[in-house]
Amino acid sequence: MTAPLWDPQQYLRHADHRTRPFHDLLARVPDPPAAPAPRVADLGCGAGNVTVLLADRWPGARITGYDNSPQMLERARTHAGPLLDFTEADAATWTPAEPYDLIVSNALLQWVPGHAARFPVWLDALTPGGTLALQVPGNFDQPTHVLMRELADSPRWRDRLGGVLRHTDAVLTPAAYLDALTVPGVTADVWETTYLHLLPGEDPVLDWVKGTGLRPVLTALADDPEAREEFLTAYRDLLRTAYPAGPHGTVLPFRRVFAVAHKETRNRTRTDRRPATPEEKG
Known part of the structure; x- marks a missing residue:
């Protein structure tokens, strides 16, 4: 699949709704062990609008936002400062070059196939008492994605859009995240929330997905404006039926999955139950 x-x-058009899950994730993240001056990574920082929330909470933190989109990084760098910088990296291969007190990933990992295989690398990079916190959308079985995939796989579009879109296996179940993150020396807290976003305006659900889930289609059809508009019109009509406008706007139910993995301050690997020696106690 082409990136x-x-x-x-377009992404920031619904910034208030998109940012709310990050606030909820951040509320469950404890102060890093090096607070008030921790080392923090925002993996998949996007436009940088949530990275600045990390700087607001820990003004003395040295924070780096990582992303592999030149367009997003250009926007993110408008937020850069003495302790806040942004650099290019791909989460599929990113290996921390230094210890981090906090690694955050907000609405990124659904774009990274097999991302759970990266968890051991990132957990190993945490300082004792550090935290890995992530949030991913859990809505790949909802009409926004189901209708998009069905349309892309229809005879009209199959040759051009086959294999472009993600499926329900793009993210794990909450139980699978809990299992992947609950390893020796680490405790994990996993939960899910379904938000009911009340969106104003005409065809707001289409406007929403144009900023995220529809990007692979828009990229594949970027060189053919007529085909792009044909697909958007057909998809818009399907969304109007699936998400009818109400008297106060259009309701978009959106499920999110959250995980916070906290590394023990002293990571013992002993499996026996004898009392720790003075040397093991440190």
Whole structure:
């Protein structure tokens, strides 16, 4: 699958709704062991609008936002400062070059096939008492994605869009995240929330997915404006039926999965139950 081209302006059109899950994730993240000056990584920082929330909470933190989209990084760098920088990296291969007190990933890992295989690397990079916190959308079985996939796989579009879109296995179940993150020396807290976003305007669900889930289609059809508009019109009509407008706007149910993995301050690997020696106690 070709990496999608991102449009920061389109993505930020629903910034208030998109940022709310990050606030909820951050509320469950304890202060890093090196607070008030921890080392923090924001993996998949996007436009940088949530990275600045990390700086707001820990003003003395040295924070690096990582992303593999040049368009998003250009926008993110408008937030850069003495302790806040942004650099290119691919989460599929990113290996921390130094210890981190906190690694955060917000709405990124659904784009990284097999991302759970990276957890041991990132957990190993945490300082004792450090935290890995992530949030991913859990809505790949909802009409926004199901209708998109069905349309892309229809005879009209199959040759051009076959294999472009993600399926329900793009993210794990909450139980699978809990299992993957609950390893010796680490405790994990996993939960899910379904938000009911009340969106204003005409065809707001289409406008929402144009900033995220629809990017692979928009990228694949970028060189053919007529085909792009044909697909968007057909998809828009399907969304209007699936998400009818109400008297106060259009309701978009959106499920999110959260995980916070906390590394023990002293990571013992002993499996016996004898009392720790003075040397083991440190």
